[in-house]
Amino acid sequence: MPYPGRGHINPMMNLCKILASRKDQIAITFVVTEEWLGLLSFDPKPANVRFATVPNVVPSEIGRGADFPGFVEAAMTKLQEPFEQLLDRLEPPKPSVIVYDMFLAWVVGVGNRRNIPVASFWTMSASVLALYHHFDLVVQNGQFPADVSERGNELVEYIPGIPPTRIADLPTIFYGDGLKVLHRALEAVSLVPKAQYLLLTSVYELEAHTIDSLRKTIPIPLYSIGPAIPYFKLEDNDNDNNYVQWLNSQPKSSVLYISQGSFLSISKAQMDEIIAGVKNSGVRFLWVARGEASQIKEACGGEGVVVPWCDQLKVLCHPSIGGFWTHCGWNSTKEGVFGGVPFLTYPIVVDQIPNSKIIVDDWKIGWKVRKGMGEEVHLVTREEIAGLVQRFMDLESEEGKEMRRRAKELREVSRKATSKGGSADTDIDAFIRDISQSFNH
CATH class of the missing domain: 3.40.50.2000 (Glycogen Phosphorylase B;)
Known part of the structure; x- marks a missing residue:
């Protein structure tokens, strides 16, 4: 279940194609809004991946660029009911795992109530996840809210696994208009420990310190699945x-x-x-x-x-x-x-x-x-x-x-990470193995 935006749908679809290519027995239902089904239908996909749709969260003529906070709010509140109805309609067997975009935080509750494991899928860098995850430290250190025009060069140097970072280099969600959606992002990140798995779309070696520190503070299995870009298609x-x-x-x-x-x-x-x-x-x-x-x-x-x-x-x-x-x-x-x-x-x-x-x-x-x-x-x-x-x-x-x-x-x-035996390749195999084992129990 991806968040309905290009930068979120693409990496999740790439993960699905990688998973589908590993094992024929993996059947994947990829849930998109009706608007996105139209945009994705021309893209070739493996036989064991099928689309299912839920209604658009906002009329497409409003567009997400016109009212970004409104679009985020709609995605985080209006998709749950149609998603649950879709789960009820699915042919058995019930899903062995729901992979959801971390910003759609309501999926965690849906999975836990129905006894279906959920995997939280993060489409940004591990560093940005660490900034959200340790946001309370920014507040405790008196650096939030900050006026970027006056304090932009001040350093934030206490986030585990993150090198010193200027306030001006923090995500724009921490100031100005971004504050309208900050509470939603923080809520989504706070629910991750209630999921069963965490998937990072990053190459472990590129963000090793950050990923190691996240592993220490987030109490569920974390997989660094690599870049989730279409590197498997380069030979075409x-x-x-x-x-x-x-x-x-x-x-x-x-x-x-x-x-x-x-x-x-x-x-x-x-x-x-x-x-x-x-x-x-x-x-x-x-x-x-x-x-x-x-x-x-x-x-x-x-x-x-x-x-x-x-x-x-x-x-x-x-x-x-x-x-x-x-x-x-x-x-x-x-x-x-x-x-x-x-x-x-x-x-x-x-x-x-x-x-x-x-x-x-x-x-x-x-x-x-x-x-x-x-x-x-x-x-x-x-x-x-x-x-x-x-x-x-x-x-x-x-x-x-x-x-x-x-x-x-x-x-x-x-x-190297994405080739046979590399860190991403190994973590993808580990994720498949872990969800298969939990399902067999």
Whole structure:
């Protein structure tokens, strides 16, 4: 049962495909809202995965971008009843486990009442989970609520398993508009110990300290199942896409891949500066854009290709890609690491902010584009962007070489974790074994 948003549905579907490929006897019912069934129906899925639907939580014309807090509230309150009705209608045998998105906290009660084990599925980084899990420490230390414009550079340095972090690098849910949904997120995290399993969509080696500390404080089995991105599809040969053919004709590491995510956008003034800055940099690019596509094509002419969609992981693993401009959603972050490319980060909201900090400060595989946080976002000018992009894509600079070397190192860590006998591979097998055993008892 995923939360009805792209960044939540994709990793859960990837987990289902991995589980389904491990054992033919695993039958999976993937529950989505009607709106999402329409969007997912063209995506090929294994024979032992089937869809079931519940009604949309809000009319799709309102859209989740228009009223984000309202959408979160609806997902956390309106889905329970139709989900329970669906459980009653399912053909026997009853499910041996319900894997649910942690934000849909009501599932824990449903499973416990019906005597069905539940596995809490976390779609963000382990570090962000630790920040929510130890939120009481932020309150005790008098750093909540904080005015980010005044205290943004103050350090939070007492969260177990987390390196010192500026207040400005905490998830935006801790200040401003985000406070409207904070109580829901904290409630969801507080119910995790009442679940039977916890699944983290992270590579253990990339967040080892954090995951180890979570294991000490959360009293249920925790599995670090790897990035939950479609790495198992990389061998599929579908090179008939025009953008792939274009990439094939470009020099090695010469193309900047740009994607600002699928959901929340930046101001028109900032978008205009980004478009002009990328154009003035003279760097080749592949840009995924919806609304601004024609403006980008018009402005940037022949230096690059603009597409409404692409197979992002395949693109990031392509040898001609030399960097990734991203909003730092956790799925995109993991795909960039798996592709072994350095990052230019322009985070917008929630966990994208701490993800950018992890990329730039902890892993040292990227640079920040965005300046300021909360209400204090400063316009980054086209001149700054052009200069930054040129320096970033310069393969000869010493700082660039070091960043690329680190990115390749983390790529190897990710690929080893997901290959046979790696940490993610082992934890997925352990999860299957544990749910099978509990079911057999």
